[in-house]
Amino acid sequence: MDPEITREKLIRAVRDQIECELLLGASWLPFERINNNPNRTDPDDNPTGQMTMAARAKKQVNEMDKRPMDSKQEKLDQLARVVAACCECPLHKSRLNCVPGEGDPNARIVFVGEAPGQSEDEQGRPFVGRSGDLLTNIIGAMGLSRQAVFIGNILKCRPPNNANPTPEQVAACSHFLHEQLAIIQPEVVVALGACAAQTLLKCKTPIGRLRGEFHEYRPTPDSAPIKLVATYHPSYLLRNYTPDARLSVWKDMQDVLKELGMPIPKK
Ligand code: URA
Numbered sequence: 001m002d003p004e005i006t007r008e009k010l011i012r013a014v015r016d017q018i019e020c021e022l023l024l025g026a027s028w029l030p031f032e033r034i035n036n037n038p039n040r041t042d043p044d045d046n047p048t049g050q051m052t053m054a055a056r057a058k059k060q061v062n063e064m065d066k067r068p069m070d071s072k073q074e075k076l077d078q079l080a081r082v083v084a085a086c087c088e089c090p091l092h093k094s095r096l097n098c099v100p101g102e103g104d105p106n107a108r109i110v111f112v113g114e115a116p117g118q119s120e121d122e123q124g125r126p127f128v129g130r131s132g133d134l135l136t137n138i139i140g141a142m143g144l145s146r147q148a149v150f151i152g153n154i155l156k157c158r159p160p161n162n163a164n165p166t167p168e169q170v171a172a173c174s175h176f177l178h179e180q181l182a183i184i185q186p187e188v189v190v191a192l193g194a195c196a197a198q199t200l201l202k203c204k205t206p207i208g209r210l211r212g213e214f215h216e217y218r219p220t221p222d223s224a225p226i227k228l229v230a231t232y233h234p235s236y237l238l239r240n241y242t243p244d245a246r247l248s249v250w251k252d253m254q255d256v257l258k259e260l261g262m263p264i265p266k267k
Contacts, residue, residue: 072105075183079176083156089172091157097124101152101180108260109144110186111135112177113233114195115155117162126151131234135192138234142253143265150184152177154199165195174199181226182219188256189217189226193233200228207232211252214259229256 070078080100086092099116102125111127119129127135136146155165155173165173177200181189191197194207200217201210210230217228231252237245257264 072183076105079179083176089169094160095157096121098156099124099126100156101126103150104148105184107150107184108187110150110184111190111192112196113153113192115153115165116158121158126153134234142257152180154196170199178219182223187260189228191228191230197230
């Protein structure tokens with residue numbers, strides 16, 4: 001053991017951690033407050049003069065309480081921090097970075113993919129590999145930029161070897177996307193591929209049959225409905241680079257632009 005770690009230091013570290021947990025609302029601890037030192041009446045009191053972890057957390061919470069209602073960006077940032085701390089499924093152990101998603105918090109259109117791949121895992125950003133280049137081109141062909149939309153995924157961590165998400169992983173992670181969509185409240189969600197479309201619509205219908213119409217999606221049971229369009233995933237287009245598949249996706253994107261009253265760029 002590191003000789004620098006004295007018994008007192010260890011006790012102080014554990015005490016700080018527990019105080020912090022209590023402060024943040026932990027209900028599983030068998031007491032409400034640590035105060036077995038008669039001279040120590042407040043967690044802010046620290047004989048060393050240093051601010052304890054609990055005191056720092058309390059200060060932060062107080063400061064947060066004083067702020068005006070969080071903006072959409074702040075809410076998304078807050079959620080991204082929760083995603084980064086998530087251990088709800090084993091994928092957090094193998095990932096390099098989580099990939100919460102990115103883009104305009106006031107976007108009218110949100111694109112939803114399946115899960116980060118290798119490049120996304122390395123960079124912590126969605127759709128930055130080969131599929132991402134194609135998605136960026138599709139967005140460009142719509143007369144938009146990546147910055148003008150929001151891009152997210154059903155899973156926030158990369159499944160090893162890019163395996164298909166398991167039902168358990170989807171069940172553990174998809175609530176983050178619903179929360180993001182509840183914050184952004186876009187006018188249209190574009191579900192890229194079967195995993196995204198079936199997860200958001202809670203169905204098992206093949207992507208080919210989900211395409212070609214607007215569906216209704218609600219991030220929470222009380223949310224207003226959001227229009228959802230299902231289309232092929234860019235990686236499907238890379239594997240099946242046929243004019244038919246490309247045209248299908250372009251037709252789906254034209255439907256989105258028409259629905260939003262946006263101009264359809266000429267090729
Ligand atoms: N495929 C996805 O579904 N999402 C990404 O972010 C990248 C590739």
